[in-house]
Amino acid sequence: MKKLTNSVSRRTVLKVGGVSAMVLAAPGLSRAQAPTVKIGLLQPMTGGFAGDGDLARIGAEYAIKEINDAGGIKSLGGAKLELLIGDSRSNAEAGAQATEQLKADGAAIVVGGFASGISMTATQAAARYELPFIIDCAVSDALMTRNLKNVFRFNPSFSMAADVALKNLVTINDASGKAAKTVAIVHEDGLLGSGLAKLMQARLPALGFEVVEAISHPTPARDMSNVVLRLRSLQPDLIIPSHYFNEFVLFARTLQQQRVKPKGGIYALFGGAASSYRFVKEFPEAAEGVMDVNHWGDPKNPTNDKLMQAVQAAGKFYAYNAPINYSVVKVAAQALEFAKSAESGAIIEALQKNEFDSGVMPYGKSKFDATGQNVNALPLNTQVQGGQIKVIYPDQFAQAKPKFPANG
Structure with missing residues (x-):
């Protein structure tokens, strides 16, 4: 080369x-x-x-x-x-x-x-x-x-993936007896994260979830302590984050170090580390139970x-x-x-x-449609279980059943 x-x-x-x-x-x-x-x-x-x-x-x-x-x-x-x-x-x-x-x-x-x-x-x-x-x-x-x-x-697209993420979240939450009622959104302040926050704030209430706050942070971020302290005071049932890899790892580790464990755990949409074996292998305790809706190959x-x-x-x-x-x-x-x-x-x-x-x-x-978008593109819903990233939805690709609430 x-x-x-x-x-x-x-x-x-x-x-x-x-x-x-x-x-x-x-x-x-x-x-x-x-x-x-x-x-x-x-x-x-x-x-x-x-x-x-x-x-x-x-x-x-x-x-x-x-x-x-x-x-x-x-x-x-x-x-x-x-x-x-x-x-x-x-x-x-x-x-x-x-x-x-x-x-x-x-x-x-x-x-x-x-x-x-x-x-x-x-x-x-x-x-x-x-x-x-x-x-x-x-x-x-x-x-x-x-x-x-x-x-x-x-x-x-983000909207396509969000449709899948919200549908699966409702299914998972309903099966648990609606264990999660309140949600905090934590997102990077670029196109990806800002889009997540706007869409989730608009759609989650109609699905029975109260959005207690949307917390933005820059990329790169060097410290998540203030974000996690805010979450400690809010005590949401579920956290929906959207970051790139380094910020996701920092966020998850800070949650673990500060012993902030929402009962529903983390349900990510395009979580930068949630679908990476580097995160899972290097920080297994912080990764365990994390759910993600993301790009993922057919297992x-x-x-x-x-x-x-x-x-x-x-x-x-x-x-x-x-x-x-x-x-x-x-x-x-x-x-x-x-x-x-x-x-x-x-x-x-x-x-x-x-x-x-x-x-x-x-x-x-x-x-590809007239805009150039692949109309059949589909994200998969995964969860870290026992140190492995397992597909939990949709059923035709699933390797395991979801474990929810993660910290129940």
Whole structure:
């Protein structure tokens, strides 16, 4: 793996299959020419989100190898895929710069983005060149309201995930005899967390929950003591948080240290650490019983287990970034097959008009609507039980029954 540096951004170029780099401009090139199509992966390889970017890279590399080993893009004469990794450096401005560099380096399509703020600027940059861009896991509803024909979102939107989260919460709470009546919301102050707070405050009361307070904090946050002291005074039955990894860990550990244990526990929506084995293994007591509604691979798909093994073999802790980026690369490859071209317009049209296998994500067939949103994207509801992250809803993917109230 060779690292390159230039005035715009740093990125890593991964060559797959031992073939020379070459961008296709027309379909039907013969196998003898050994063409290569470049797929850009935009991820935070450095900065505060670097752990997420590293897992995404592992998943994407796994998919690239599978595709190339199976004969490449057959409609393009067996073209091999080459992965270009653009480093967003965990901030929005650098995400736009890295996207422009991926375009300059010949990427036919870009996938990834990770965070909503980064994805917002990166997709805007891609739109200037009509460069196809498939978002992996950024959830802000605002991403798909800009009428950008080159932008597609593979994962569920925030509103889609919130519908699932609230439906499951009502089911879980009703089964417990309505153990949770009061809720406190704790959220980061960016697009992700602010969206959560606004939506939950609007919808929870109609479902029989009293929202006692919504508490905002910056990202990054260095201290959660004041937040937890406020929760101690409020004594909610349930906490609904939405943070990125570091803040989620800090929050959960501070709750544990201050012995603040709401009887319903934590029910997260896109909890940054709640669906990460790093959190579970490093802080097992703080993690036990935590529920999350988040991106998660189908636990009954054998390839999901292989991805987990690949992550562990690399000395990393498994989280959703690996399966979702494996899957989004698979969708990009299918789009190239349908397009029979690496020309931007043909790829965009293929993404608009076709259905796609969803890799290891529990989406069935992925289909993008007129806004670019995958209408079949589905988050899974998980809970940490006995040091393992178990799917508890929906039933067809479930590995365990929910334990609620967690601290009852």
